[in-house]
Amino acid sequence: MDTSHGLFKRCSCLDDVGRPLNSSCSRLQERGHGSWYFRVELPLGRNGRRRQLRRGGFSSRDAAKQACDYLRDPTVGDPSRALVSTAQWLQLWLDTRLGPRESTMQTYRHHVRNYLIPYLGGRSCGSSPTLGCRRCSPR
Structure with missing residues (x-):
């Protein structure tokens, strides 16, 4: 190691x-x-x-x-060559939150799990989120 x-x-x-x-x-x-x-x-x-x-x-x-x-x-x-997916970054972001109350964290986890990761999770952190965000938005 x-x-x-x-x-x-x-x-x-x-x-x-x-x-x-x-x-x-x-x-x-x-x-x-x-x-x-x-x-x-x-x-x-x-x-x-x-x-x-x-x-x-x-x-x-x-x-x-x-x-x-x-x-x-x-x-x-x-960052465009990042080996970290958006899903991994979002999980890191959730894991490092210290300030919000637990009820706020539950809401964050819900939004990340149900909305962000399904649409953006497979993308590289360095890629443009524009197309994925368009797919997320309800029109």
């Missing part, structure tokens, strides 16, 4: 008892086995507890690092 960037590789193989091996699988050195993930420290939660964001499914270490760097600082690199 590359702890300097929170990058790691894991798979869904199981041991003899049926527990996930995750990053301790002996086959992770094989090309094409497992996928790359990144972990980012988030601000402390309202209760003062540590929070982390983990995203994975990247085919290479470089792809995971690029997505992690982009989430840490969106001005890094060309």
Whole structure:
């Protein structure tokens, strides 16, 4: 694991008892086995507890690092080549909200889940949202 960037590789193989091996699988050195993930420290939660964001499914270490760097600082690199989908960004946005009351967060989650992700979720963060927004708007 590359702890300097929170990058790691894991798979869904199981041991003899049926527990996930995750990053301790002996086959992770094989090309094409497992996928790359990144972990980012988030601000402390309202209760003062540590929070982390983990995203994975990247085919290479470089792809995971690029997505992690982009989430840490969106001005890094060309956002039109972002490896982060709008759905992933919206989930990150929801996960990092600290200020609103719980009832407001429920409304945000409802709108993101029912309106934004179905229409815009598969798009890259760097792509123009104009077409997707036109599809969302009721006319």
